[in-house]
Amino acid sequence: MRSPASTMSYLELLKLALPEVIVVISALVVLAIGLTGRQRTAVAGVSSAKPPTKAAGTAAAATDWCSLAAALGVGIAIAAVLMLPRNASLFSGMLVITPLTSLFKIICLVLAFFTVCLARSEKSLRHPGEYLTIILLATVGLMLLVGSEELLMIFIGLELLGLSLYVMAAFDKTDVRSAEAGLKYFLFGSTSSAFTLFGISLIYGMSGSTGLAAISEKLVAAPAQPLLATGIIMTLIGFAFKIAAAPFHLWAPDAYQGAPIPSAAFIASGSKVASFVVLGKIVLVGFGPVHGSSAWHAMAAGWSPILAALAALSILIGNLVALAQTNVRRLLAYSAVAHAGYTLLGLVAGGRDGFSATLFYATVYAITLVGAFGVVAVVRSETGGDDVKNFSGLAARAPLLAGCMAIFMFSLAGIPPLAGFFGKFYLFSAALRAGGDHGLLWLVGLALFGSFVSLYYYLIVLKAIFVDQPSASAPPRDHVSSDLLQRRAVAALAGIVLLLGIMPDILAARILAAMS
């Protein structure tokens, strides 16, 4: 086991894992600030003559300091990622640094930053310091997931992310639905990780190793065995839960609807991006030799027909069930199922083209969804609900937000010149080119059909915003909530979506270059 090459060098480990270390330290700092703030609030509440205002003021100040510390930590971590060496690998792939992992660490950190912005404005969270700490710990999970090519590390990253997200989903103790969302997410999530783990154990048993590259070497030599097939299927089922692909999507609508909005945004964005990066690495690097084929005229056993079936089911179920939704968050959840289906197309196509298309789409989708949840958060805080009817008359009330929501919805539907269009374009063209003789045409046709269907329900939301009269319960026109930060974050996200639509190359070319 022990060889000179694999002896530990803690200094090097610290150097290469610096971004993660910084995020952990800032999580602890945020926790400390939150705790001292709370103690001071308690003291002020007991001693001062006018407790409510002063206590509220102190609490708000503590929230601000916590958010500032969290944002600062994320910013420093991004700088640290930029200063990492281009290529490095520690402990046979446990911590890998390539241009691709660095790029996606930055993307995860940016998503965390916007989630912190949303969380800063969320009034229902009683302990913002603890909440922000958990967001940062989840971010560490994302970074570990992205930066590892070893199944043990991937498992630990998944669990760190998962456990943080369960807590985030159940965080709002005053809301009955938050606890329920957390419970459902927890039960499904931990079952899915048990499935992944069983799959990993069988793969370990067949290959004698947990490093993806070593597994791939073993798979080339060994013929297909039933145990190996079981292992691969189990692992894929576990990941299908994580990316909310049908028929393993049942937790997603409940989690998206019941969880506090920043949590839902983070579950939908960061967790999804990292899961797709890892899933891509596992199937394309680890299981590369047992690719199989999902072309309609040449089906061959392997992981690609399984992913193709998941993609087809997700596109159909997600889009058709979304048509019947009246709650915007639930609608976004079912559309997320459909989008998971589109995103899988790139992995089915395989190769550098397919993987980069998948990563581009997952990133664009994540940015769009954080923005959409930001708009939902504002509407919810103003009207007290997030059904489609709560959005009626938003255009008259807040033109900027309405415009941003239009950008997000059109991008999700894939209308040019928005980022979602190019994401879909790359995915579909990669799928058409792969598999020879247009073998994946059936899947692309299905995805196009799904996109047309999806236009209908996105337009229903936009109709409520731009055409419908405001309902009686809506706040008056001049009611402007004081929360500028949230609106600015939403506007910035809309700007990014627009920018990536006009110049998709600034991200797409970067992903492609990082992969070579």
Added chain:
Amino acid sequence: MVPLSYYLVLSGILFACGVLGFLIKRNIITIFMSIELMLNGVNLSFVAFAAQWHALSGQVFVFFVMVVAAAESAVGLAIIIAVYRTRQTLNVDQINLLKL
């Protein structure tokens, strides 16, 4: 020496019991225990494979699984308490506010 397949069959049975319990039981605590049973099935198969390959990595994996399972039960029980406080029930059929 007991052959490898015996261990694998036992681990498969444990895992299947866990899945079955997850699907048919209605009490949250029982469901929670079913998940732990699945993890233990996994542990058994890891240890068996580690013995077969004469490699430590499988056993190391088991330690990590046990630690994670402990963390998971901490988080899980906390969520279950939160649910019980708001709904006064542990039956999953009655936890149904979020529906289509």
